Amino acid sequence: MTAPLQLSRRERQIMEILYRRGRATAAEIHQDIADRPSYSAVRAHLRSLEDKGHVRHEAEDLRYVYSPTGQPAKARKSALAHLVTTFFEGSPARAAAALLDSRSARLSEEELDHLSGLIEKARKEGR
């Protein structure tokens, strides 16, 4: 039974920060939130997210450090899949192409090599 991804705006903001940082205290999250609400509000949301099972905390150094319960890998994959179906007609290739677009990002030599390698691998497996 996986957590039913139906988060509100604030909850999503918080989850995203957590995914980005891996783990964070309420104060850190509060800091990171763009449209900053009250510290209190953040804490309340964290508790609520914990209730719903999206987040867990461990006491550390007198305060709580929160982290997402879901495996980051899973979350990543699911987010990618969602984006691909929403914006790229379900085609991962198109999404990848958009990422490779040189206008938006320049990749290092190593990264390019790595990607080439992946493509080669895909070629072999496809055959």
Next chain:
Amino acid sequence: MTAPLQLSRRERQIMEILYRRGRATAAEIHQDIADRPSYSAVRAHLRSLEDKGHVRHEAEDLRYVYSPTGQPAKARKSALAHLVTTFFEGSPARAAAALLDSRSARLSEEELDHLSGLIEKARKEGR
């Protein structure tokens, strides 16, 4: 002055369907919504989205056909950027690598060729 993406949960659902389909009637959107609300509710949201400038409609065949106002390309780019910073530490290369992962999708020969081409191009421009 572009529309400030501050949508509620339902509004987001609707916008995503619109991006996915390009254009759709209220009934079609209603159909597509996972956690289905009332038809009436969908129409209300559409009107509200139109007020906020996220959506436009044209009368067609006695009913309204809605479509996103924003350029799809812009939306795509922004969604990608957001996802990359949230889940891939800001590295487009890692995101691309995830997309190429053969376990999640097998790409056609043509797609692979195309991607190789893009990588080559990036190599040249990087130099």
Next chain:
DNA sequence: AACAGCCTGCTAAAAAACTAGCACATCCGG
């Protein structure tokens, strides 16, 4: 013309999200 079917606009009210602030605990420096 009267009706059913499908559509829109609108509004009031229910539901959910969001928030502030209090009460209480711990730690630390004076």
Next chain:
DNA sequence: CCGGATGTGCTAGTTTTTTAGCAGGCTGTT
């Protein structure tokens, strides 16, 4: 030992979101 700084739990209130349903328009059919 006493305040200030920082933390949490909780609860009640406000604001926003989400919803249903009414009123009415247009079409085509009988």
